[in-house]
Amino acid sequence: MTSTLTNFIPSVLDLADTALRPLDNIHDLCGAFPLMQQLRSHLTSESDFTSRIERMRVEGYHLIGAYDSGVLVALAGYRLQENLVYGAFLYVDDLVTAEAHRGGQWGARLLQALERLARASGCARLVLDTGLANARAQRFYFREGLLTGAMRFQKQFDTP
Structure with a gap:
């Protein structure tokens, strides 16, 4: 069966790196909150984080x-x-390595896994x-191996 953007779901085998795995249940998400908060400091609570993810x-x-x-x-x-x-x-919305583990090639391994997923899904980039x-x-x-390809413009709005 050919994968498409709408039906491709990665599995541990697709990642080809036994240290990596999908975080797909509430326990995983709760465990990921402190690490994600290092990157996204505006996340105020575990429940805020998990509801956004859902x-x-x-x-x-x-x-x-x-x-x-x-340890994550x-x-x-x-x-x-x-x-x-x-x-x-x-x-890639988010990519973060715990401060104490930076330099250990964890970000590189995640990017390599994401590249494999992209290629397997028929993505061009x-x-x-x-x-x-x-x-x-x-x-x-x-x-x-990532290169600059665009400059993003944005306008920020006040929200209630």
Whole structure:
């Protein structure tokens, strides 16, 4: 059976790295909250985080965790998408490694797994955003073979 953007669901075997696995239940999400909060400091509580993830899952959001001796040390959030600019692509929403484990190749392993997922899903590319001032992340992405391809413009609105 051929995979498409709408029916491809990764499994541990698809990841080809035994330290990585999908985070797909409430226990996994609760365990991932402290690490995700290092990247997304605006997340105020575990329940806020898990409810956001549940809403995002409706739009195809997935999380993969990286474990070192049973401890979650890095995670990546992604979704398979399609648009008229890129065609089919895998968008990386979140990528974070615990401070104490940075330099241990965890981010690189997650990006490699996401690339395998993207290719297996028929995607033409992997896409992510990073802040213009985040030079450290930019250097990491360049080392991992990602290149700049666009500049994003945005307008922020006040919300009630």
